[in-house]
Amino acid sequence: MTATTALTSTDTRTPRRPRPQSVLATTVLAALALAACGTEKTSAGGRQGSPADMAGVRSDAAFAKMLGDVARECPVSAAPEGPPSGPAQPLPPGETAPSDAMEPVAPTAGPEVELNARDWCASNLHEERITRALRDLADPTPAEVRTVLNGLGYIDGRIHGLERSGTTTRFLLDLRDRGGRLCLDGSAAGEDTVVDKCVAPATGPFEAQVREG
Numbered sequence: 234m235t236a237t238t239a240l241t242s243t244d245t246r247t248p249r250r251p252r253p254q255s256v257l258a259t260t261v262l263a264a265l266a267l268a269a270c271g272t273e274k275t276s277a278g279g280r281q282g283s284p285a286d287m288a289g290v291r292s293d294a295a296f297a298k299m300l301g302d303v304a305r306e307c308p309v310s311a312a313p314e315g316p317p318s319g320p321a322q323p324l325p326p327g328e329t330a331p332s333d334a335m336e337p338v339a340p341t342a343g344p345e346v347e348l349n350a351r352d353w354c355a356s357n358l359h360e361e362r363i364t365r366a367l368r369d370l371a372d373p374t375p376a377e378v379r380t381v382l383n384g385l386g387y388i389d390g391r392i393h394g395l396e397r398s399g400t401t402t403r404f405l406l407d408l409r410d411r412g413g414r415l416c417l418d419g420s421a422a423g424e425d426t427v428v429d430k431c432v433a434p435a436t437g438p439f440e441a442q443v444r445e446g
Contacts, residue, residue, distance in 0.1 A: 295388075306354075344431065352413040363419060373401075
């Protein structure tokens with residue numbers, strides 16, 4: 234009896250390799266997708282602005298709000314009343330005026346005539362809050378004065394002429410708002426701190442005036 238050996242068929246096919254054209258097309262599509270994503274991010278960043286710009290906008294908004302809060306109860310317009318003017322009051326019978334007596338004269342310049350009622354009112358409030366805070370500085374340096382002013386809401390862009398003279402640190406504050414001309418002239422010297430109102434140019438950049446004494 235003859236044994237018959239059966240031949241077994243084996244499938245030796247190899248997997249198909251992707252065609253070069255398909256690989257190229259896939260690569261091009263991926264590159265286009267990445268480019269589009271980068272463009273979208275750049276556009277979004279352009280709309281939002283840089284972090285520094287956004288911080289500046291928030292700082293200006295906070296400063297404007299502080300000015301409004303301080304002057305909340307102040308009148309909107311009208312010029313303040315200056316010192317009394319006109320003829321002197323009559324003296325009691327039997328008394329004579331001193332030889333150097335002078336009739337009061339209305340001022341022609343300065344805060345009395347150049348600041349409106351809202352600025353005049355607001356200046357008193359600013360003077361009070363700043364003076365109270367700076368009196369706590371036993372040895373006020375320009376850096377310490379700036380820190381106190383910043384803490385009260387006065388931003389660096391509105392602080393001018395900050396300098397030390399002896400034991401006193403001087404500064405000017407630009408508080409122009411809503412068409413006003415208010416500025417403050419301050420001298421930080423502990424218990425001797427003094428803050429007075431001054432007048433800034435109506436328009437244009439703020440110019441710190443050189444003070445003497």
